[in-house]
Amino acid sequence: MRYQNTYVHLDTRLYHKQPPTPLDNPRIGHFNMQVAQQLGWADDEDLMARWVEILGGQYLPADFEPLAMAYAGHQFGQWAGQLGDGRGLLMAQVLDNNDQPQDLHLKGIGLTPYSRMGDGRAVLRSTIREYLCGHALTQLGIPSSNALGFVVSDTRVRRERMEAGAALMRVADSHIRLGHVEWIASFAPDLLSEFTDYMIDTYYPECRQSETPVLAFLTAVVERTARMIADWQLIGFAHGVMNTDNLSITGSTLDFGPFGFMERFNPAWINNHSDHTGRYAYQNQPAIGHWNLNTWLPHFMRLEGVTRETLADCLAPYEATFMQHYQQxxxxxxxxxxxxxxxxxxxxxxxxxxxxxxxxxxxxxxxxxxxxxxxxxxxxxxxxxxxxxxxxxxxxxxxxxxxxxxxxxxxxxxxxxxxxxxxxNPAYVLRNSMAQRAITAAEQGQFEEVNRVFELLANPYDVQTIATDLDSAPPAPHAPQMPISCSS
Known part of the structure; x- marks a missing residue:
């Protein structure tokens, strides 16, 4: 792989360097060869031979420089203060086969200084859901994180019950969230100019051609976010927890918790069982995207040449971009x-x-x-x-x-x-019932259904012989769609 570890060279207040905490007896869950080829991972014999050890935290390649990111955020509309990578580590950054930056982020790999009351682990069910959903959205043509693969282990993790611990190597074009800037504004405001330059140079270099690169960058983030949410609406996807710490600066879907794909059409559908007010209901996603950006943008007023009026101009294209993309x-x-x-x-x-x-x-x-x-x-x-x-x-x-x-x-x-x-118009989406059948089998040590669903969702627009009637079966007309817990 072509390593380009740049985040680790930023100010040390932005992260905490540490190795992963190994899982007990990690074993194969599933491996995504398409992502491995995209990254150049498939061309490295050592990485291919030891991928289970790497994802299980037992082996650290020499070019990996793991760190936990600090960030903050607004959760359900309320300031939540410092958050950060509480159970994941940015392991490495690389350039893929298209010369695009990609982050390798290992999720479920132990405690960090940002774990708060958590245990730093992930359970098998949530790992499978994220693995399949990132794959599904990517194959549907929607910007999203994806994953190289996941492992299951003998490590026991307590949620509502004792469950198998797992780890997932998430791959995304960036793990910088709106919440990174919120953290800087609250805890290290002197870093804002340097960090903004880093975001532009790394992810939006074309904005350097503008007479006002910062404003061009902010406008680009607004427009990419609007198009991503329009894509969600068109495919019937509900993210479920659109906090500012869960939105990426690149307009790619990030952080799969209580997500869901629409079955019986109900615009007011709430798929997160913790969302008691319906803030993140399917129909509210476009407005919440605007709210998040409107909360994020004012922090840049600390920079020279950025005013409330120019920020209003940056945010102004959101509605028109969303409506045009959605209507088309x-x-x-x-x-x-x-x-x-x-x-x-x-x-x-x-x-x-x-x-x-x-x-x-x-x-x-x-x-x-x-x-x-x-x-x-x-x-x-x-x-x-x-x-x-x-x-x-x-x-x-x-x-x-x-x-x-x-x-x-x-x-x-x-x-x-x-x-x-x-x-x-896809023939197949990742219905909650489909994911649950794969999870139930995997919890019994059988991963054939995970593989079948993965293969089915690799070509969601084509009718396939490996499909079953259950893959397209919605719930009964008046049965509630399965709400999903944030517990993972």
Missing amino acids: GLCRKLGLPHQRDSLSLAFEWLTFLEDNLLDYTNSFRALLALVAPNDYPYEQQLLSTMMAELNDEANKVWQDWSARYLAQLQPLSMEQAFNDMQAN
Whole structure:
């Protein structure tokens, strides 16, 4: 690998250097060869031969320089003070095969000075969920952290019960969060200028071409965040805990806790069982993204040339960027051009899904069978299942909407429409029930289901023979979607 360990050369107040605390008897959980090849890990015989020892904390390659990052954050809208890497270490930074920086971050590897009341460990169930979700979002084309692999061990960890300890090597283009700047502003304000230069030079070097590099950087972070959240909304993904310490400066999805993919369409869906007010409900994610950025930006007023007015200009593109990306994506999901009539049909469709509690992923995918019933047998089954759930009144609404939809498609290039619909409507997403079946088997020492789900989600837009009926089965229409705990 091409190491580029730069964070370790920043001011030592920003981190704590330490080795990982080994797990007992680490064993193979799953290995992501695609990520290994991307990083150059696959080209190193020593890394490949000893990856289980490395992820288990038992072997430290010479070029690794592990450290725990300090950061702060607002959690559920309230200032939480100092946080930091409480159970993970930034092990190394590298350039991947596309010359892009990537962080290797080992999660679940013991206590750090930032562990607070935690034990520094991760359990198998949460490790599997993060491993599969990072993979799923990446293959769906949504910017996200991914993972090189994970191990399970004999180390016992207490949560609601005693569970198997595990560790995951998370790979992300950056682990710098909005909360890093919040920490600096509160505890080391003299570092803000140096740290801002580091963020620009490392992750946004193109901003150096601007007459005002700092403002260009801040605007770019705003726009990337808006596009990421639009992607979440389009695919039906709910992060569940959008605290400022869980949002990356690069606009990539980070920190998978109580996440979920929408099943029965309910915009007010709360997938985090600790979110009693619904702050992080699916429909609130765009507004929370704006709130987080609006909380983050004023810290930069300490820098020369940055004023409240210029920061307002940096934040201003958020709404327009989000709406344009979301609306364009919504039209592509229907195979329609981005125009007013298309959007009108699209929002009518979403209302129809909500009114009838239809499955979000299956219903969009089923539209392929409406357009070309003889070419899409899998989608034809989805469409039949959807229509069987409609009462007489809903069926009339469907007939009216589908007729107007087909009429709007008719003058278009059907090949382009099919391509857009297939490329933007997955056949499979990581449903909570799917993840839970993989976890249940893994807790019995059987990882075949983890591998099957991993392979299925590697090509989520293609109908696959390894799929089962359960992979596409939503909960009963009025059954609550499984809420997920932050406990991990």
